[in-house]
Amino acid sequence: MAAVTLIQGDKMDAGKVDYRDALAVNMYAIPKPILGAQGYMQQIQGLTSFGTTSDVSNGGIWCSAQGFEGHYRVQGSDFISVDSAGVVTVLGTVSGSGQADMWFSFDNVAIVRDRKLYYYNPTAGFREIEDNAIIGTVVGSPRSGCYVSSIMFLTDGLRIYHSQFDEFGGQPAEEVFLVDSESVPEFVADHTYALRQAENDELIVFGSRSIEHFYLTGAEKFAFSPLNQKASRLGVVGTHSMALSKGSWYLVGRDQESAPSVYMYRSGSYQKVASRDIEKTLSAYTDDQLETIVVDSIVQDDIEMIIFHLPDTTLLFNPTIAAAVGKNASWSKLKTDTTGDNPYRAKDFVQDPRINQFIVGDRLDGTIGVFDNTESTHYGDMVEWLLFSPFVMAESLSLNQIEIETIPGIVGDVEDATVFLSTTHNGRTYGHEYSMNYGDRYDYSQRFIARALGYVRDWVGFKFRGISRNRMAFGLFDVDAS
Numbered sequence: 078m079a080a081v082t083l084i085q086g087d088k089m090d091a092g093k094v095d096y097r098d099a100l101a102v103n104m105y106a107i108p109k110p111i112l113g114a115q116g117y118m119q120q121i122q123g124l125t126s127f128g129t130t131s132d133v134s135n136g137g138i139w140c141s142a143q144g145f146e147g148h149y150r151v152q153g154s155d156f157i158s159v160d161s162a163g164v165v166t167v168l169g170t171v172s173g174s175g176q177a178d179m180w181f182s183f184d185n186v187a188i189v190r191d192r193k194l195y196y197y198n199p200t201a202g203f204r205e206i207e208d209n210a211i212i213g214t215v216v217g218s219p220r221s222g223c224y225v226s227s228i229m230f231l232t233d234g235l236r237i238y239h240s241q242f243d244e245f246g247g248q249p250a251e252e253v254f255l256v257d258s259e260s261v262p263e264f265v266a267d268h269t270y271a272l273r274q275a276e277n278d279e280l281i282v283f284g285s286r287s288i289e290h291f292y293l294t295g296a297e298k299f300a301f302s303p304l305n306q307k308a309s310r311l312g313v314v315g316t317h318s319m320a321l322s323k324g325s326w327y328l329v330g331r332d333q334e335s336a337p338s339v340y341m342y343r344s345g346s347y348q349k350v351a352s353r354d355i356e357k358t359l360s361a362y363t364d365d366q367l368e369t370i371v372v373d374s375i376v377q378d379d380i381e382m383i384i385f386h387l388p389d390t391t392l393l394f395n396p397t398i399a400a401a402v403g404k405n406a407s408w409s410k411l412k413t414d415t416t417g418d419n420p421y422r423a424k425d426f427v428q429d430p431r432i433n434q435f436i437v438g439d440r441l442d443g444t445i446g447v448f449d450n451t452e453s454t455h456y457g458d459m460v461e462w463l464l465f466s467p468f469v470m471a472e473s474l475s476l477n478q479i480e481i482e483t484i485p486g487i488v489g490d491v492e493d494a495t496v497f498l499s500t501t502h503n504g505r506t507y508g509h510e511y512s513m514n515y516g517d518r519y520d521y522s523q524r525f526i527a528r529a530l531g532y533v534r535d536w537v538g539f540k541f542r543g544i545s546r547n548r549m550a551f552g553l554f555d556v557d558a559s
Contacts, residue, residue: 096504105118159436231272273326339385463542
């Protein structure tokens with residue numbers, strides 16, 4: 078019979094008349110032609126401890142500004158810095174709860190949360206920037222902000238407004254927001270969720286039903302004008318529902334005529350990257366739930382990963398594999414447990430150039446960790462991975478054996494590299510599990526073969542799963558039936 082790929086699997090909806098994608102769990106695809114396959118599946122990197130804080134992660138950035146370059150995070154209510162050895166220093170207290178908006182300028186690290194604005198630099202320290210009636214500055218109730226063209230930008234959900242270019246009333250320019258220096262985006266009458274800086278130093282205004290770009294004109298009051306040719310009727314579902322990767326924004330949003338989906342957006346143009354199965358997952362959430370989505374982006378070993386932290390699940394989109402084999406094969410799930418479906422605990426990825434590692438926060442506790450390609454566990458706790466095959470037609474045949482291309486011989490000190498194989502004939506439930514050894518240490522020629530898997534009435538699907546301290550990879554597999 079023909080060889081079968083594990084990049085995309087099949088299943089049937091448990092409660093409906095519908096075919097669904099069986100998403101890989103804690104695995105991602107690498108687009109390398111190998112032994113006749115378009116790519117292979119590798120287990121997601123593990124998590125190792127780096128530091129400890131008081132509470133869960135609510136945002137993180139790497140600031141490259143000279144004089145206070147470093148790694149900054151919001152952990153619970155603490156604004157902290159993290160040094161190259163994982164030592165944490167508390168710099169201030171941020172009110173409220175939930176994800177913070179963070180960015181930086183040449184002079185300050187900025188944080189917005191709970192409708193308040195905070196700045197930090199080593200000279201002035203951590204402080205809240207408030208309204209000042211004496212000089213007429215109105216910070217208002219910001220929900221998001223960014224740094225564009227040498228000034229700070231804020232939005233309260235309706236207006237967009239910016240700081241001054243020069244010192245005003247004896248106050249630093251970045252701390253002064255005058256009522257004259259504001260505007261209301263007018264392309265679509267919607268709510269503004271987030272402000273971000275484009276690579277060409279334009280302002281991007283992400284609304285609930287639109288995205289607009291503004292550029293610096295130097296006008297006397299509000300110094301920016303809209304770029305109408307880049308306006309689009311695509312909106313986002315929340316302040317943190319987008320992430321930038323290789324010049325494109327990956328976001329959860331909707332256009333005027335559709336339900337929520339996932340899009341790739343760039344300079345006024347966009348395309349849908351969600352599969353049908355991902356859209357069905359998003360449709361189960363209310364707007365209030367979608368508003369809490371946080372998106373991370375990673376580029377490591379020439380593989381892009383976009384991680385979508387939904388309220389009760391975590392999805393991974395792989396743009397690299399999408400470009401090679403299509404969007405339907407580019408999605409998987411991440412989780413942190415062995416038997417259930419708990420969301421992936423790592424979030425708020427920050428690439429720290431001092432140690433050339435991705436440092437992560439945590440949605441369960443105050444742990445700060447490393448996204449570690451030498452490990453498969455999450456802080457020493459094993460996690461489950463799952464792979465599914467497409468349905469294979471084998472009417473009235475017996476499954477003599479299957480063989481999967483693996484990378485054997487690479488096993489750690491604990492040799493627990495066991496794989497469990499089971500089959501389905503209805504797309505919903507799986508039968509008896511066969512236990513198989515992935516490989517022994519230094520046995521580089523070991524083959525991964527299972528024999529005598531039973532009779533097939535019409536078609537069959539395969540599931541592979543494992544819980545191990547050893548990372549694994551799987552390529553093409555051959556089915557021998559007669």
